[in-house]
Amino acid sequence: MKHLDPRYLLLLAALSGCASPAYQHHDAAASALLNLDGRDKNWICVDDIPKRLYPDAAGYARIPAGERLTFWTYLSERRGHCNAHVSFVPTAGMKYQIAVDVTDNRCAMTLMKEDRATRLGVSQEHSADYGPTRCQKQE
Amino acid sequence: MGTCKALGSTVQRIFVAGCLVVLAGCAGYRSESPNAFPWKIQAAGYSEEQGPGPLIKVTYKVSMVGGATMHMTQVYALYRCAEIAQREGKPYFALYHDLPAALADRPSDTNTVTLVLGMPSSHAYIMLHDKNGPGLLSTAEVLARLGPKVGK
Numbered sequence: 001m002k003h004l005d006p007r008y009l010l011l012l013a014a015l016s017g018c019a020s021p022a023y024q025h026h027d028a029a030a031s032a033l034l035n036l037d038g039r040d041k042n043w044i045c046v047d048d049i050p051k052r053l054y055p056d057a058a059g060y061a062r063i064p065a066g067e068r069l070t071f072w073t074y075l076s077e078r079r080g081h082c083n084a085h086v087s088f089v090p091t092a093g094m095k096y097q098i099a100v101d102v103t104d105n106r107c108a109m110t111l112m113k114e115d116r117a118t119r120l121g122v123s124q125e126h127s128a129d130y131g132p133t134r135c136q137k138q139e
Numbered sequence: 140m141g142t143c144k145a146l147g148s149t150v151q152r153i154f155v156a157g158c159l160v161v162l163a164g165c166a167g168y169r170s171e172s173p174n175a176f177p178w179k180i181q182a183a184g185y186s187e188e189q190g191p192g193p194l195i196k197v198t199y200k201v202s203m204v205g206g207a208t209m210h211m212t213q214v215y216a217l218y219r220c221a222e223i224a225q226r227e228g229k230p231y232f233a234l235y236h237d238l239p240a241a242l243a244d245r246p247s248d249t250n251t252v253t254l255v256l257g258m259p260s261s262h263a264y265i266m267l268h269d270k271n272g273p274g275l276l277s278t279a280e281v282l283a284r285l286g287p288k289v290g291k
Contacts, residue, residue: 097191099238101262103253110238112191120266121192124242 246274
């Protein structure tokens with residue numbers, strides 16, 4: 001059996017997202033929680049620097065609150081893959097959810113805040129902006 | 140040698156017959172999950188996903204091989220939504236084109252169909268109801284109206 005050259009393995013690891021540093025939240029800073037919904041390739045961009053997000057045991061990642069940030073997720077299906085992003089201002093103590101739908105050959109992300117008082121248990125996040133962003137994810 | 144030739148010919152016939160079965164199976168309404176057919180070149184059929192909250196996301200994909208029209212994909216998708224409501228014992232359901240429409244409670248009476256990688260695909264969010272209300276669809280009415288079109 002032919003083995004892969006270790007250099008190719010390193011290249012594959014870099015391409016799969018290992019190149020971005022992980023986001024580390026400082027305990028004293030205000031934070032919100034984002035449900036990553038089982039997706040394993042997620043990033044946030046704070047101060048124009050992309051950082052990889054990892055979920056806790058409950059599936060949430062802690063993110064900084066009170067400042068606009070950009071969140072990306074990478075979606076992969078059998079028939080294709082895409083990146084979806086949203087920019088928003090998280091509110092301290094709030095929990096957020098994301099959903100990604102594939103339509104017209106593009107990924108459409110919807111950001112929601114958890115709100116038990118509503119009929120769906122979630123409501124629209126009004127600071128969400130799905131337009132172009134200058135901060136680019138590094139893979 | 141002759142036995143080998145005969146065996147090869149039989150294998151060819153079985154392969155061609157198998158292909159015909161697959162092609163025939165892709166053309167019509169499919170109520171199985173696409174995950175049940177991982178061996179197919181292009182998965183066809185529906186998938187459903189719970190959430191957020193009480194919403195159910197229903198996706199209906201049509202195989203390139205089957206060649207169903209955009210209109211029939213819309214019919215299949217709506218019929219599948221009604222089947223889910225029936226399975227859950229709910230006489231009414233709200234149909235939403237997408238999540239923002241569901242969040243704003245803007246129901247619709249038809250699914251939208253788009254092309255994903257050149258193949259018709261429809262997805263919608265549904266919310267099941269026990270009682271009738273503004274903008275809701277009747278499970279029984281949709282099943283009765285679309286049943287003949289999907290061959291049920």
